[in-house]
Amino acid sequence: MLWLKAIGVLAVSYFIGSIPFGYIFVKIKTGRDVRSWHSGRTGTTNALRVAGVWAGLATVIMDILKGITVVWLAKEIFPTQPWMHVFAPLMMIVGHNYSLVMVEHNEKGKPVLRGGAGGAPSVGGAIGLWWPVALIQIPVGAVILLGVGYASVATMSMPLIAAAAFAWRAMHGLGPWAYVAYGLLAEVLLLWSLRPNIKRLMAGEERIVGVRAWWRKRKHRQRKAAEQQRQNTSSVPATGLKHSSRP
Secondary structure, X not given: OHHHHHHHHHHHHHHHHOOOHHHHHHHHHHXXXXXXXXXXXXXXXXXXXXXXXXXHHHHHHHHHHHHXXXXXXXXXXXXXXXXXXXXXXXHHHHHHHOOHHHEEEOOOOOEEEOXXXXXXXHHHHHHHHOHHHHHHHHHHHHHHHHHHOOHHHHHHHHHHHHHHHHHHHHHOOOOOOHHHHHHXXXXXXXXHHOHHHHHHHHHOOOOOOHHHHHHHHHHXXXXXXXXXXXXXXXXXXXXXXXXXXXX
């Protein structure tokens, strides 16, 4: 019966992860299908770009709660088995990234599961495992986002930050090493889903957000203004007084 409970927890975790909150909130706010805009994902970043701050904020909160919920469920049913605490949020991330609710068919008629990248759900899973990790993940992630300017880089950093925190706890006998595996395996799932972003990063084509985006736009405006000023100056005809040859 134990294995049936385990399968049940993992199945419920997947279906909870499959709830596309980004799609729901964007649809409510704008009537748009978030999958038809920008990256086509249903996560926080794309919801923010398509429908604004409130849709993005609602999406990130609910996606984090998905992770917290499935870890709570796993701990309630398997209180002494940390690997189940790990597998439940991992399965939830899989559901978030490849949602049965978001099934489509490609040009060959084959079903394709759409979803998000897994950033916010991975944070929720880490918080469910040990809630103080949020006091580390969120500030450090914000610094990375503001400093680097790439949302994808900040997203990819979140599981690694959690893994480092869990490793520190495990080394001091304060938590299980299985939780470290959660951070590393979640990172693998995020890297796989963010393959297009990684390609754009390597090509220097990834979209910049935050302070760096503002700074780049400011420098671009300054260059355009300077260029316009040079053009205006060069278009003015030279004038001067002609000296008369008369005494």
